[in-house]
Amino acid sequence: MKRNEYLETLRRELESRNIEEIEDILSYFEEMISDRVENGESEEEVIVSLGSAKKIVDSLFGSSDKEKQIKYKETEVLDDIYTGVRKIDLQVNTYHIEFIADDTDAVRVEFDEDEYTSLKITRNNDVLKIEQEDSVKGFDQLFTSLSKLFVGKVSSHRAKIFLPENEILDMHISDVNGDLDIHNIVAGEIFIETINGDMEIERCRCGKMKIKSVNGDADMKDIVLEGSFRGESVNGDFDIDMLKCEDIDIHTVNGDVDILVDGSRRDADIRIHKIMKDTNISGEGRIRLHIDTVSGDIDWDFSR
Amino acid sequence: MDIQLKRGSLDVCVLASLLNEDSYGYKIIQSLSPVMDISESTLYPILRRLESNGCLTSYSVEHNGRLRKFYSITDDGREKIREYLLDFKELMKIYEYIAEEIKK
Numbered sequence: 001m002k003r004n005e006y007l008e009t010l011r012r013e014l015e016s017r018n019i020e021e022i023e024d025i026l027s028y029f030e031e032m033i034s035d036r037v038e039n040g041e042s043e044e045e046v047i048v049s050l051g052s053a054k055k056i057v058d059s060l061f062g063s064s065d066k067e068k069q070i071k072y073k074e075t076e077v078l079d080d081i082y083t084g085v086r087k088i089d090l091q092v093n094t095y096h097i098e099f100i101a102d103d104t105d106a107v108r109v110e111f112d113e114d115e116y117t118s119l120k121i122t123r124n125n126d127v128l129k130i131e132q133e134d135s136v137k138g139f140d141q142l143f144t145s146l147s148k149l150f151v152g153k154v155s156s157h158r159a160k161i162f163l164p165e166n167e168i169l170d171m172h173i174s175d176v177n178g179d180l181d182i183h184n185i186v187a188g189e190i191f192i193e194t195i196n197g198d199m200e201i202e203r204c205r206c207g208k209m210k211i212k213s214v215n216g217d218a219d220m221k222d223i224v225l226e227g228s229f230r231g232e233s234v235n236g237d238f239d240i241d242m243l244k245c246e247d248i249d250i251h252t253v254n255g256d257v258d259i260l261v262d263g264s265r266r267d268a269d270i271r272i273h274k275i276m277k278d279t280n281i282s283g284e285g286r287i288r289l290h291i292d293t294v295s296g297d298i299d300w301d302f303s304r
Numbered sequence: 305m306d307i308q309l310k311r312g313s314l315d316v317c318v319l320a321s322l323l324n325e326d327s328y329g330y331k332i333i334q335s336l337s338p339v340m341d342i343s344e345s346t347l348y349p350i351l352r353r354l355e356s357n358g359c360l361t362s363y364s365v366e367h368n369g370r371l372r373k374f375y376s377i378t379d380d381g382r383e384k385i386r387e388y389l390l391d392f393k394e395l396m397k398i399y400e401y402i403a404e405e406i407k408k
Contacts, residue, residue, distance in 0.1 A: 025348065028329065031372055032344045035330035038368070050344060059345040 003033055006047050013053040019061065029056070083107075086126035087170040088161070092178050093132045095119065095157045099171075101184040102162035107169075111159035119159060130161070175216075189227075211238075217255075247271070257281075314342065316388040318350050319359060322377040323385075329373065351375060359384050 001009075007026055014022045029050070036046045050056065083106045090097065095111070102108065107128055111119045122129045157178075163169060168188050173180065175194040182190070182199070187206040192199060194216040201220045208227040211218050213236035220238075225245040231238050237256040240248070250257055251273045259270065259281045271290040272279055279291065282301035291298055321327060321335045329347060336342050354360045359381035364371040 021352075024352075027371070028348055028373070029344065031370070032329055034368075034370060035328070035372075039330070056345045059343075060349060 001044075001047055003030070003043055003047070006033075006050075006053070010053040010056060013057045017057060017061065019057070025060070084126055085123075085128045085167070085169060087128070087172065088163075089127055089129045090161075090171070090173045090175075091129075091131045092119075092159075092174075093176040095132055095159050095178040096181075097173075097175075097178060098158065098160045098181040099183065099185050100160055100162050101165045101186075103165050104162070105164045105167060107164065108162040109159065110162075112157055179216075312388070314340070314346070315350055315354060315359075316385055317342075318347070319354065319377055319381045319385055322360060322375055322381070326374045326376040328375065332375070354381065357384075 007030060010029060011022060011026060014025060019025070033043065033046050033050075037043055085107045088107070109119065109121060109130060118133050120131045120133045122131075163185055165186070168186055170188040171182075171185075171190045171192075173190075173192045173194075175192070175197040177196045179197050180192065180194070180199045180201075182201045182204055184202070185204045185206070187204065189208040189210075190201075190204075190206050191210045193212045195214045197213075197216045199211065199213075199216060199218045199220075201218070201223065203222045205224040206226070208229075209223075209225060210230045211232070213231075213233040215235045216233075217237040218231065218233075218239065221241045222243055223241070223245070224243045228247040228249065229240070229242075229245055231240075231248075231250040231252070233252045233255045235254045236252070237258070238250055238252065239256075239258045241260045241262070242248075243262055245261060248259060248261075248270045250271070253275045257272055257279045259279075261270075261282075270281065270288065272281075273292045275294045279293070279297065280299045280301075281289065289300070317336055317339065318332060321332050327335070329344070329351070333342055333344065333347060351360070351362075355362060355375075357380070358378060360375050360377050362373050362375050364373050366372075
C-alpha cells in the first residue's frame, strides 16, 4: 500500500467514527511517514510498522468494538424507588462522581463497574445511600494513592448521578480519592468530606455548604449561597467565586485561599484562619473580614 | 509497567525532550527511543493533551517542500516537569520505606 492510499484508508476510518480533528491527525501521520522515509526507511516498511488504520484509530480513541467500550450500567426502571428522595448520602473511594441536573423528578444513577468495584444503592425512607463496594479492600486504595502521587490524577471508575431539577435535596458526600463534579445543582445543603478528591462546583445554588478536605482542592464558580460556607483543609486550596453568600469561614493549614464575592446583596462575614500561604480576596458590597494568619500574604481588592 | 504510571511519565518525558530545543514528532520519538518505546499513535494524543493544557505550543516550518510541525515547551510545561520531580521524590520516600520494611 502506498502512502496516499494508506492516508485515505485512515481518513475513511476516522470519518466512520465521527472524529473531528481528522485533518490534524492526517497531517501528523503524513509528516511522520515523510520523516521516516527521509531517514532511510521505505514507504512500505513505515506503513507496515504503523499498523492498520483501524489499529491507529483504536489506539487514539479507544476500541470501536462495543464490548470493550466503557459500559454504563443503568439502574433498572426504579422511578418508584428513587422519587421523593430528600437526601443523598454518598460514600465513595475511587469513583469520579459527576452530579447532573435532570428534568425528571427522580434520582438516577449510572456507573461503570468491574469485578473489583461497584456501587451499592440502598434506600431508607427519603434517604438514598450510594456506597462504593470494593471486593478487594485496601488494595484499590493503596494503588490509587500511589498512582495519584505519581501521575497526579487517577479515577478509574466513573459514575453519573442525575438529580431532579426541581427538587431540593441535601447532599452528604464522603470521598477518599475520587474527584467530584457538581454542576447546575440546586440543593438544600452540601457537605463534602474528602481526602484527595478535587471538587469542581459550578453554577450551583444551595442553602449551606461545608467542605472538609485534606489534599483535595475546591474550585467553586458561580455559586449562590443562601446561607454560610465553611471550608476546612490541610493542603487543599479554596478557589471561591460566589455570586451571593452569607458568611464564609475558612480554616486551612497550607492551602491557598482565593475568594471573589460578586454583587453580594447582604453583608457577608468572611473569616479566614490560616497558618501559611497566600490569601486573595476581592468583592463588592459590604463585607466584614476577619483574617487570622501566621505566615501568609493577604491581598484584597474591593470595587467599592 | 502500570498504564497510569506510564502515561504520566510519558507526558513529562515528551516535555523534557523539548527543554533544550524545539522539536518535531519524528525527532521526539527518536530522542525518547533509548528510554522508552513510544509509537506514533501514542505520541499524538500526548502532544494534543499537552498543547490543550498549555504545556506546549506548536508552529509549522517548511521543510523540503512540505510542512513540519514544531513543538515548543511553555512555562506551564516546565512547571509540570518540576511538579513531577517533586511527586517523584515523595514516591521515592514511599519506595524506600517499603524496601526498608521488606529488609527487616
